[in-house]
Amino acid sequence: MQWLRDSTRRYPLVAITLLVAAIAAAAGLAGSPAVSQWLCIGWGVIVAAMQAVGMIRDIMRGHWGLDILAVTAIVATILVGEYVATIIIVLMLTGGEALEDYAAGRARRELTALLERAPQLAHRLGDDGGIEDIAVSEVRAGDLLLLRPAELVPVDAQLLSPVAVVDQSSLTGESLPVELRAGDDLLSGSVNAETAVRIRATATAADSQYQRIVALVAEAAESKAPVVRLADRYAVPFTVVALLIAGIAWAASGDPVRFAEVLVVATPCPLLIAAPVAFMGGMSRAARGGIIVKGGGVLEQLAAARTIVFDKTGTLTTGTPxxxxxxxxxxxxxxxxxxxxxxxxxxxxxxxxxxxxxxxxxxxxxxxxxxxxxxxxxxxxxxxxxxxxxxxxxxxxxxxxxxxxxxxxxxxxxxxxxxxxxxxxxxxxxxxDSVRENAAETIAELEQLGVGDTMMLTGDAWPTARHVAAELGIEHVQAECLPADKVRAVRAVERRPVIMVGDGVNDAPVLASADVGVAMGAKGATAASESADVVITLDDISRTARAVRIGRDTRRIALQSIWIGIVISVGLMLVAAVGVIPATVGALSQEVVDLVAILWALRAIGTRRDRVADRGRATSRGPAVVVS
The missing domain is CATH 3.40.1110.10 (Calcium-transporting ATPase, cytoplasmic domain N)
Incomplete structure (x- = not known):
């Protein structure tokens, strides 16, 4: 019952539509068809008016959307007396938000799982040996803490006990437990194994690794995908085609019911719902791989990228000279x-x-x-x-x-x-400073993905820059660069969109100036990660290529979902034009179209695809090694 009350409060239009449909059905069964018809007409007119107001506002802002089809379909079914079809279309429109929320919730599960895992409690050790349970927000640097078995490390800390085994997979992607010794650093969000250990906090919760990642994830989860842009590419042509088919069917048959029957199956929900689900799924897939993407628009830019620019120290090289x-x-x-x-x-x-x-x-x-x-x-x-x-x-x-x-x-x-x-x-x-082992492999993979132009910018001297560039096969190099020089170099790139990959505070200006700024190995709220569009939480340059691959997969699946909806809808319109599909059946069939498009869009989550790829990389690298 609580679920029902919550759903009613969250989706009042859906609740009213279902109530109207129930009362109308009861009135029809009770021998009062007029009451049933006027209920459907009245609620249909109200919803159509609400849609029309929004449509007019959008048109006045110069934005032609897909609402005109929905409004026309409702009005047409009312005028031809297809009241059951009217209420089904209204239910489809009002339920679209609920359906999108459900699908988006499925797509963003990796993002929400990361948020829900944030440490909440810490056990502080007093001078007398007592243990005090406190909120993570109350921990201060220097506090002595007890970490019990299977608990999350609450804040960034230093290990005091002789040895500890922790699971850092949610932070580093390393599937095997890592053995640490006294004096080693512990990252917040890591999971302790089977032995209680003593640790000393080295940062507050706000400044710790996991909480910083959570903040970035929250920012990404709140962002909106560029679905409006994607849908609008097809909105006007789809509307024109639908109205044209409906008009021809009416003219050829002389029956206005045909006009309504065609428009019933032309409702544009797949175009409005499937694409955002795909982009949210792509962001979730990226987060699962330690890549925080700040919005669906970034995924589109990654998918279209033609040039990539790398900082040298700490990006192409290990960063530990x-x-x-x-x-x-x-x-x-x-x-x-x-x-x-x-x-x-x-x-x-x-x-x-x-x-x-x-x-x-x-x-x-x-x-x-x-x-x-x-x-x-x-x-x-x-x-x-x-x-x-x-x-x-x-x-x-x-x-x-x-x-x-x-x-x-x-x-x-x-x-x-x-x-x-x-x-x-x-x-x-x-x-x-040695070159990363997988840097050359990453550049080759990026080239296969269509990012063919590669450049290196560095503040180091020319001899060092030339040596690294030659080792990696990078032709375009600029050395002895100040931050302003890097910004000018990126702005001068002709083949765009351009990706800039860096890792340091000094890279913040150039990350912000690129079409897509990628902060690699960033520790959360640094200047680099705040100005970047993509934050790779792992110290792994190959994730840059994975981010591009996810962007391309996501855009492809989003477009496929839209085209699936369009093709099926056009097919149904053509069948309805010859009078085979009644309006009520057409309205119900459109729900099936929505479901097919959304299920296809959920493929952007890509769980199985990434697991296969990860197994392939693990096999090529040999067995994993636990570093103590």
């Missing part, structure tokens, strides 16, 4: 140079900064605090450390403050960070 060599000059010691560089790089967000700091820690060098520090985006850092000015960054940036700075010799694939201290050139640090 390793320091190969420290080359001091001017009397500086190698360890001293590395310690000063790492101390200054504490105030940088660049991926190389983390590599330099990691190398300093591996050599057990103490990092010092700076009295002042400023980062110059994509160029370097200037810091005051122990009374000395330390400059770390690109050669041009360092040379502007230390004219004696000279380029160091680099092997293929190496890159250099230069240093100056108190205006004097102090030396360089050489690092290497």
């Amino acid at each position: 390793t320091v190969e060599q420290v080359r001091p000059t001017g009397g500086f010691d190698a360890d001293e140079l590395l310690a000063l560089a790492a101390s200054a790089e504490q105030y940088s967000s660049h991926v190389l900064a983390a590599s330099i700091m990691r190398a300093a820690r591996e050599r057990r060098l103490a990092l010092r605090d700076a009295s002042t520090a400023s980062e110059h985006a994509t160029s370097g850092v200037v810091a005051q450390i122990d009374g000395r000015e330390v400059i770390v960054g690109k050669l041009a940036f360092v040379r502007a403050r230390a004219p004696s700075a000279e380029p160091t010799e680099l092997a293929a694939g190496e890159l250099a960070i230069y240093l100056a201290i108190d205006g004097s050139f102090a030396g360089s640090i050489v690092a290497r």
